[in-house]
Amino acid sequence: MHKLLSTEPGKKLLLLGNEAIARGALEAGVAIATTYPGTPSSEISANFFEIAKETDFYFEYSTNEKVALEVAAAAANSGVRSMCVMKHVGLNVAADTLMTLAYVGVKAGLVILTADDPFMFSSQNEQDNRYYAKLSGIAMMEPSSVTEALQMIAYAVELSEQLQEPVLFRTTTRINHSSEIVTTGEIPKRITKGHFQKDPFHYVTVPAVSRKLHQKLLKHQKAARTISDSCPFNFTEGSGNYGVICNGVSYNYVSDAIKELKVQDTIKILRIGFSHPMPSALVTDFLKGCDKALIVEEGEPWMEEAVKAIAQEAQITVLIKGKGKHFFSRLYEFDPAMVKHIMADFFGLQYSPVQPVDISGIPEIPQRPPNLCAGCSHRATYYAVKKAAKGLDTLYPTDIGCYTLGLLPPLSMADFLICMGSSAGTACGFSTATDQKVIAFIGDSTFFHSGIPPLINAVFNHHNFTLIILENGTTAMTGHQPHPGVDMNQLGYSGYGKVSIENMVRAIGVSHVEVIRPYRVKKSIEAVRRALEFKGVSVVISRELCALFAKSLKISRGKPFYVSNKCKNHRDCIEQLGCPAFYIEDEKVKIDADTCIGCTLCAQVCPEHAILPVKASL
Amino acid sequence: MDVTRLIIVAVGGQGNLLASKVLGEAALLSDIPVHMSEIHGMAQRGGVVESAMVFGDAKSTIISDGHADILLGFEPAEALRAIQKCNRDSTVITNLHPIPPFTVAIGKGKYPDLNQIQTLIRNKTKRLIAFDAVALAKKAGNVLAVNMVLLGALVETGLLPLTNEQVREAISTRTRKAFLDINLKAFELGNTAARA
Ligand code: SF4
Ligand code: SF4
Numbered sequence: 001m002h003k004l005l006s007t008e009p010g011k012k013l014l015l016l017g018n019e020a021i022a023r024g025a026l027e028a029g030v031a032i033a034t035t036y037p038g039t040p041s042s043e044i045s046a047n048f049f050e051i052a053k054e055t056d057f058y059f060e061y062s063t064n065e066k067v068a069l070e071v072a073a074a075a076a077n078s079g080v081r082s083m084c085v086m087k088h089v090g091l092n093v094a095a096d097t098l099m100t101l102a103y104v105g106v107k108a109g110l111v112i113l114t115a116d117d118p119f120m121f122s123s124q125n126e127q128d129n130r131y132y133a134k135l136s137g138i139a140m141m142e143p144s145s146v147t148e149a150l151q152m153i154a155y156a157v158e159l160s161e162q163l164q165e166p167v168l169f170r171t172t173t174r175i176n177h178s179s180e181i182v183t184t185g186e187i188p189k190r191i192t193k194g195h196f197q198k199d200p201f202h203y204v205t206v207p208a209v210s211r212k213l214h215q216k217l218l219k220h221q222k223a224a225r226t227i228s229d230s231c232p233f234n235f236t237e238g239s240g241n242y243g244v245i246c247n248g249v250s251y252n253y254v255s256d257a258i259k260e261l262k263v264q265d266t267i268k269i270l271r272i273g274f275s276h277p278m279p280s281a282l283v284t285d286f287l288k289g290c291d292k293a294l295i296v297e298e299g300e301p302w303m304e305e306a307v308k309a310i311a312q313e314a315q316i317t318v319l320i321k322g323k324g325k326h327f328f329s330r331l332y333e334f335d336p337a338m339v340k341h342i343m344a345d346f347f348g349l350q351y352s353p354v355q356p357v358d359i360s361g362i363p364e365i366p367q368r369p370p371n372l373c374a375g376c377s378h379r380a381t382y383y384a385v386k387k388a389a390k391g392l393d394t395l396y397p398t399d400i401g402c403y404t405l406g407l408l409p410p411l412s413m414a415d416f417l418i419c420m421g422s423s424a425g426t427a428c429g430f431s432t433a434t435d436q437k438v439i440a441f442i443g444d445s446t447f448f449h450s451g452i453p454p455l456i457n458a459v460f461n462h463h464n465f466t467l468i469i470l471e472n473g474t475t476a477m478t479g480h481q482p483h484p485g486v487d488m489n490q491l492g493y494s495g496y497g498k499v500s501i502e503n504m505v506r507a508i509g510v511s512h513v514e515v516i517r518p519y520r521v522k523k524s525i526e527a528v529r530r531a532l533e534f535k536g537v538s539v540v541i542s543r544e545l546c547a548l549f550a551k552s553l554k555i556s557r558g559k560p561f562y563v564s565n566k567c568k569n570h571r572d573c574i575e576q577l578g579c580p581a582f583y584i585e586d587e588k589v590k591i592d593a594d595t596c597i598g599c600t601l602c603a604q605v606c607p608e609h610a611i612l613p614v615k616a617s618l
Numbered sequence: 619m620d621v622t623r624l625i626i627v628a629v630g631g632q633g634n635l636l637a638s639k640v641l642g643e644a645a646l647l648s649d650i651p652v653h654m655s656e657i658h659g660m661a662q663r664g665g666v667v668e669s670a671m672v673f674g675d676a677k678s679t680i681i682s683d684g685h686a687d688i689l690l691g692f693e694p695a696e697a698l699r700a701i702q703k704c705n706r707d708s709t710v711i712t713n714l715h716p717i718p719p720f721t722v723a724i725g726k727g728k729y730p731d732l733n734q735i736q737t738l739i740r741n742k743t744k745r746l747i748a749f750d751a752v753a754l755a756k757k758a759g760n761v762l763a764v765n766m767v768l769l770g771a772l773v774e775t776g777l778l779p780l781t782n783e784q785v786r787e788a789i790s791t792r793t794r795k796a797f798l799d800i801n802l803k804a805f806e807l808g809n810t811a812a813r814a
Contacts, residue, residue, distance in 0.1 A: 014642045014652075121657055145653075145677065178655040178679040179639075181646050252677035259675075337682030356684030356702045357742040363734065365699045366727025368629065368719040370660035405663065410724060477660075548662060580664055580720050 002051050009186045017146045017175045018043035020182050021113065022051070024153030028109070030083045031190040032058045032075040034068035036449060037478040038087030039122040040176040041115035045085055046479060056192050061481050064420075064449040065090035069097045069112065076110035076166070077203070079194025081157055088116040088129045089419065093450070095132065100205055101166060102136040103213035105220070108194065109157035110166040117173050118298045118333040124400070124419060126332070128299035133168045133276035137217050139224045140168040140276035141233065144251040146180035152233060152273065154185075159227065163220050168276070172298065174249045174333065225277040233273025234282055240266040242347050243290035245283070245307055247272045250296040250334055257340035261349055278306040284314045294346050295322035298334050321346060369408055374581040375557065375597035377472055377544035378403040380518035382413045383577060383601065384542075385439060385468060388528035395436040399423035399451070401443035402477045402546075403470055410578040413441070421450025427465040428458050437532065438465035444501060445475035445483040452504070458537045459509045466531045466538045471501055472546040480549045491553075505539045512538035519544060521604040547597055559613045560596035561603055563589050566610035573602040573611065619651070621674035622778060623681045627700045628667050628692030629717050630658070633765035636793070637690075638669040640769060644780050644788035645673060655679040664720065666696060673779050688777050690768060693717050694748070698735045701742060709745045711771050711812070713764065715752035747771055747812050754807040760797065763804035770808020782809060 003013070004023045015023065021044050025033060035045040045059070052059035062068035065086045072084035086094065091114045098112070114132070117123040133140035141156045143149040149171065160167040201209055228234060238258060244267055246254045251271045258267055270286045272278070287293060287307070295304040304322035311320060321327050327342060328334070337353065344351035372379050382403075398404055398414035399422065407414035416426055427440035442451045447469055455467060475481040482488060488496035505513055512534040514527040524542070531538040550557065560581075563573075567589060574582050574589055579602060581595040591602075593614060603611040624641075628634035638654055645652035654671040670681040684705045691697025691712035704710065714736075718729045740746045749771070755764040766789065772778065773785045786802060793801050 012646060014639070014646050122660075173657075174655055174679060177657065178653065179642055180653055180679075181642075181651070249679070252679070256676050256678050335680055335682040336678045337685060354684045354705050357704050357706065357708075359702055362698065362701065362738060363730050364727065365695050365730060366719050366721045368664070368666050368696070368721070370630075370663035370665035371720050373663060402663070405660075409726075574724055578720065578724055582720075583718065583723050 002047070002054055004047055004051060005054065005187070006184060007187060009184060011184045012181055013184060014179055015146060015182050016043060016179050017149055017171065017177060019047055020146045020150040021153060021171070022047035023184060024150040025083050026051070026057070026187045027150070027185045028081065028154035028157040029188045029190055030081045030111070030157065031192045032072060032080050032082040033085065034060050034062045034071045035085040036062055036065045036068055036090055037475055037481040038090050038115070039478055040117055040173040041085050041087050041113065042478045043176070044113065045481070056190060058192065061483065063484060065094040066097050069094040069101070072110055073097065073101050073106070073166070076106040076108045077104070078196045079108045080191060081109045083111045083113065085113045086115070087123065088114050088127055089123060089125065091129055091132055093420070098132065098136050102138050103205060103210055103217055104203060105164045105216070106160060106166055107164070109160035111153060111156045111160060111169050112166050113169045113171065115171050115173070115176050116299070119173070121173050124417070126299070128302060129170055130275065130299070130302045137221050138165050138168055139163060139274070140170055142170045142248050142273055142275050143175055144248055144271065144273065146175065146178055147182045148273070149175055150182055155233065162227070163224055165217070165220050172248055172333070221277060225280065228274045228277050228279040229281045231274040231279065234271065234279045236268055236270050236286060238264045238268040240268050241289070241291040242267045243270065243286055243293040244296055244343065245270045245272065245286070245293060245303060246296040247275055247303060248298065250298060250339065253334060253336040253339035254296050254343065256336055257343050260340065261344065261351060263349060267347060272303060275303065278303065278310065280310045280313070283307055283310045284316070287311055287314070287316045287318055290318050292319040294343060295320065296328065296339060297322065300330055370405060371408070371578065371580050372402060372405050373548050374579050374595045375547040375599035376402070377518050377542065377547065378406060378470055379411065379577055379579060380521065380524070380544070380599065380601045381468065381470060381542040382406050382411045383605065384516065384518060384521060384524035384528050386413065387525045388532055389437065389439060392437040392532070395430055395434065395438050397423045397426045397430060397438065397440040399442040399446045401446055403441055403443055406441070410575050420446055421454060424451050424454035424458065424467055427467065428454060428461065428463045431463050431465040439468065439532070440465060441468045441470060444469060444471040444473070444485050447501060448484050448499070455505070455510070455537070456508055462536065464536055466540060468540045468542060469501060469505070471541050471543045474546050474549045476546045476549060480546070480552065502541055505541070510537050510539045512536065514538070514540045516540060516542050517544060518542045519599055519601060521601065547599065551597065558598040560591065560593040560598050561600070561611050562591050562593065562614050564610050564612050566608050568608050568610070570607060572605055572607060576605060577602055619674040619779070621672060621676045623686050624671040624673070624688045624690065624778065625681055625686040625700060625703045626669045626671070626690045626692070627696045629696060630660070630662055630665050630667055632692045633762060634667055634669060634692050637765040637769050638671055640785065640788045640792050641671060641778070641780065643792050644785045647787055648780060648784045650779050651675060653677065653679040668700070688772065688775070690772050692764065692768060694732060694735045695730055698730065698739060701739060704743050706744065708743045709747070709775060709777055710739050710743050711747040711768065711775070712739070713751035713768060714748050715750050747775070749811045751808070754811060755804055758804035758807055759800040763797070763800050766801045766804035767808040767811070770805040771812035774809040774812035
């Protein structure tokens with residue numbers, strides 16, 4: 001049995017934030033969950049996927065976040081408690097749905113989880129998704145700890161039902177990827193089927209209907225404000241004339257700082273867990289008892305602006321500080337010492353900071369950037385494209401996935417990236433606005449997510465570029481989740497269909513399509529060359545299973561290779577491929593047999609044919 | 619209860635996440651509050667993995683520069699890279715078996731000298747325990763048990779609010795049965811290494 005299915009209430013478990021959230025959903029009676037995988041949210045859905053195999057809980061990997069939210073919205077409007085999980089930028093994709101879903105509302109609870117990523121540990125930006133709550137007008141919850149994340153999900157589901165609106169559940173990486181000892185509650189019986197009660201004049205958002213729905217949304221917001229004021233997740237702690245208003249992980253740093261500085265009687269805390277709408281009565285009362293107040297929040301001055309507006313309404317004139325020079329930054333994540341330091345400064349407290357060791361005399365330590373795995377098929381594809389495009393003035397728009405690592409030398413095969421699907425979209429623009437040879441890269445999962453409309457655009461508007469679709473049979477970067485092009489039967493799952501990328505590309509009307517097996521180097525170079533010579537939109541589908549995924553499926557590719565004494569030390573292998581199985585010993589290139597998966601790429605690249613398979617007898 | 623802060627740094631694939639999980643489970647078994655966080659950006663693609671563990675009455679799950687009481691390095695250059703997490707009173711435990719980053723193989727950067735790493739750490743902190751944990755793991759029967767060796771050394775210092783028995787019990791419940799004997803052996807070899 002999956003550990004999150006434990007029915008023993010009051011059991012103490014050491015859980016990752018994302019596991020606690022998944023457990024929270026079960027305890028909240030959520031029966032349908034959807035997602036498009038994205039770090040730092042991925043483990044929530046990975047657990048849902050496993051749980052769905054064992055129970056009547058329904059979970060799906062949807063093609064993108066917009067679809068995921070629509071699936072969940074329909075379920076919630078049919079009376080089934082639902083949850084939709086995504087990383088922060090996923091909500092940009094789902095935003096179109098979100099904005100009008102807020103008008104339509106829900107019947108059963110719907111929680112939309114957005115996992116924000118301050119510092120961009122694994123994201124292209126660090127946007128603060130709290131603005132989406134404000135923009136769409138829905139309520140928002142923000143936990144400060146793993147335990148709270150678990151408990152808050154049930155609250156959020158109930159709140160959603162009470163308000164008849166979806167609720168935004170905002171975490172940050174340090175909630176998703178922290179662990180804590182939590183105590184489980186009970187898992188109620190799930191209601192897995194509902195019935196959609198037709199009411200087109202409330203559900204079909206033509207202008208005349210939407211004008212009424214917007215009024216309804218404002219009414220719900222007003223109700224939400226009242227609930228926010230009495231919500232147990234908005235609470236005060238400590239006493240004194242100084243005040244700190246904080247949310248999320250910042251609360252932990254503030255709380256530890258107050259304890260360490262022993263100022264429980266000087267500084268009080270207002271912790272905001274229900275952050276949209278802000279609890280205005282609570283904030284007003286809190287500010288009234290303060291000589292000055294500090295707002296501690298990562299990201300944008302979201303609460304700060306709200307608190308200042310509330311103070312203005314109430315004609316409270318105490319000094320309120322948050323972001324700014326000598327105060328908190330809008331950049332990156334906070335840490336306990338930084339928060340303690342700024343608090344001590346602002347409130348004039350005695351404080352002797354701990355000195356980190358001085359790092360003088362420490363030599364430069366070589367960087368350890370992540371690298372494509374040994375035998376990764378993307379490396380082979382990049383090599384083939386590089387060879388085929390030799391001499392051309394190339395431009396490589398890329399996309400989001402492991403292959404973005406092709407940015408790094410020695411491959412250096414990435415020139416432009418904005419977001420999911422932008423490879424093909426920007427390729428249309430680059431090929432129009434420049435005379436450079438545009439070759440765009442997109443992974444299979446990303447292609448399904450948002451690569452199809454730009455490819456259709458390219459065909460319709462007669463653009464001129466080559467799109468390389470890296471079909472490696474999985475969503476590799478986020479932990480090998482399936483996507484619509486995956487043969488689920490082969491992986492031992494039933495009840496799935498399969499969409500062929502090749503058929504789809506041909507159906508879109510791309511007239512030049514090549515399919516390559518990237519480990520066949522010569523053939524691949526020739527095929528890519530043909531595609532590059534074609535005037536118009538050409539597509540190369542590079543088909544080879546992700547090496548790491550293959551390993552986990554125990555699909556072996558054959559014997560490892562070694563560098564024989566025919567090697568003349570050109571180092572073409574290292575300098576052009578950069579496979580992590582290579583290392584240098586006594587000025588000679590060696591291959592680590594435990595790391596090499598025997599993809600044969602380097603053997604085909606070596607001009608001396610010096611790289612040979614390890615013989616069975618060796 | 620006093621707060622003890624531990625940073626663990628490793629290279630993806632060295633098994634440090636299991637090590638922190640074992641410590642977390644040991645804390646759970648012993649009723650000791652623990653908060654931890656992990657950054658494993660692209661661990662499986664050879665990047666750096668860092669876990670922070672805070673034992674005792676604190677809410678934060680991350681550790682600021684200078685605030686680690688103990689730094690446990692699974693790889694010597696990574697231990698040195700993380701040294702700003704320490705202060706003069708910190709204890710550092712590190713494996714001495716290097717895993718040169720790929721950047722070194724392609725000629726971008728030079729791997730620091732092992733003796734220099736040790737001298738630097740020793741001079742800047744209170745105590746350094748450094749040994750070849752890979753050799754001990756092999757001696758225990760499996761090179762993958764390097765995480766258990768390092769746990770053994772860590773717990774032996776007595777700096778964590780956990781005893782050898784408690785951690786051994788967590789190893790028994792959290793690691794795979796087939797490797798249990800090897801893991802416990804590795805843990806003991808780590809104990810001995812820290813006593814030396
Ligand atoms: S996980 Fe797969 S796609 Fe990603 S780098 Fe490794 S082999 Fe390549
Ligand atoms: S065959 Fe060569 S390129 Fe392929 S994994 Fe082995 S060392 Fe790397």
